[in-house]
Amino acid sequence: MARAATTADAFNAVAEPRRRQILDVLSGGERPVNDIVSELGLAQPLVSKHLRVLRQVGLVDTRDVGRQRFYRLDGHNLKPIHDWVKAYEQSWTQRFDRLDDVLEDLKKMEDGDGSGKQR
Amino acid sequence: MARAATTADAFNAVAEPRRRQILDVLSGGERPVNDIVSELGLAQPLVSKHLRVLRQVGLVDTRDVGRQRFYRLDGHNLKPIHDWVKAYEQSWTQRFDRLDDVLEDLKKMEDGDGSGKQR
DNA sequence: TTGACATATGCCGATATTGGTATATATTGG
DNA sequence: CCAATATATACCAATATCGGCATATGTCAA
Numbered sequence: 476m477a478r479a480a481t482t483a484d485a486f487n488a489v490a491e492p493r494r495r496q497i498l499d500v501l502s503g504g505e506r507p508v509n510d511i512v513s514e515l516g517l518a519q520p521l522v523s524k525h526l527r528v529l530r531q532v533g534l535v536d537t538r539d540v541g542r543q544r545f546y547r548l549d550g551h552n553l554k555p556i557h558d559w560v561k562a563y564e565q566s567w568t569q570r571f572d573r574l575d576d577v578l579e580d581l582k583k584m585e586d587g588d589g590s591g592k593q594r
Numbered sequence: 595m596a597r598a599a600t601t602a603d604a605f606n607a608v609a610e611p612r613r614r615q616i617l618d619v620l621s622g623g624e625r626p627v628n629d630i631v632s633e634l635g636l637a638q639p640l641v642s643k644h645l646r647v648l649r650q651v652g653l654v655d656t657r658d659v660g661r662q663r664f665y666r667l668d669g670h671n672l673k674p675i676h677d678w679v680k681a682y683e684q685s686w687t688q689r690f691d692r693l694d695d696v697l698e699d700l701k702k703m704e705d706g707d708g709s710g711k712q713r
Numbered sequence: 714t715t716g717a718c719a720t721a722t723g724c725c726g727a728t729a730t731t732g733g734t735a736t737a738t739a740t741t742g743g
Numbered sequence: 744c745c746a747a748t749a750t751a752t753a754c755c756a757a758t759a760t761c762g763g764c765a766t767a768t769g770t771c772a773a
Contacts, residue, residue: 550685566669596758
């Protein structure tokens with residue numbers, strides 16, 4: 476009876492802006508933690524915690540090299556989000572999907588028409 | 595210092611599965627609250643609360659008709675989500691698009707090379 | 714007006730989060 | 744072995760959620 480865990484979903488994990496920032500950094504290639512820390516200007520423990528969430532949801536993988544741990548993006552689990560929003564793409568793309576747009580379009584036609592249907 | 599409000603973002607609003615379900619229902623056209631209630635089998639107050647969040651984030655609009663309130667989808671504010679995930683589309687679509695993948699692939703080839711450890 | 718219907722709101726308990734500070738756990742170099 | 748570096752974890756305070764139940768608000772119909 477509380478909010479779903481951040482680790483429940485890619486949806487929940489990605490709702491946190493800093494986690495999105497981290498993924499954005501990783502989209503440029505794998506990075507050790509401290510790279511992310513300095514690039515984003517966040518406290519190191521905070522970054523580690525966010526990375527933990529991202530790993531639990533399977534959005535990042537790790538590779539240990541000596542005392543460094545490289546994190547790399549694994550975008551597979553972003554696909555459900557993409558698939559879900561993609562279904563709504565038309566709602567901001569299409570022109571004749573909503574009454575407002577239709578009316579606006581009719582107005583444009585009247586304006587430029589010249590066929591006498593003036594107001 | 596707590597989790598961001600669900601009303602802060604489309605990202606946060608949509609992290610809740612039932613709110614996604616509601617939007618899915620509304621994608622078929624505007625509906626009064628009770629339609630959503632019976633279609634999803636949720637408690638009416640719960641649906642009203644979720645709709646409130648969705649309206650505060652600007653994902654739905656309302657139209658009052660008598661004692662009914664029709665909710666309709668307004669997908670504009672989903673675009674930021676779409677734009678963000680779209681940038682990661684390649685990460686589950688393409689195979690040789692990023693250096694990491696190339697390197698990983700090279701490593702696999704090495705591993706399976708003479709040692710007999712195949713995949 | 715009264716009652717039925719549609720929707721919204723208030724209060725509650727339980728929970729999990731975020732960020733901070735401090736500290737623990739490796740791992741490397743000398 | 745010791746110190747330094749890299750990362751992870753524990754504990755804390757503050758907060759806001761979600762869902763349930765009861766109830767308020769608003770509107771129609773007779």
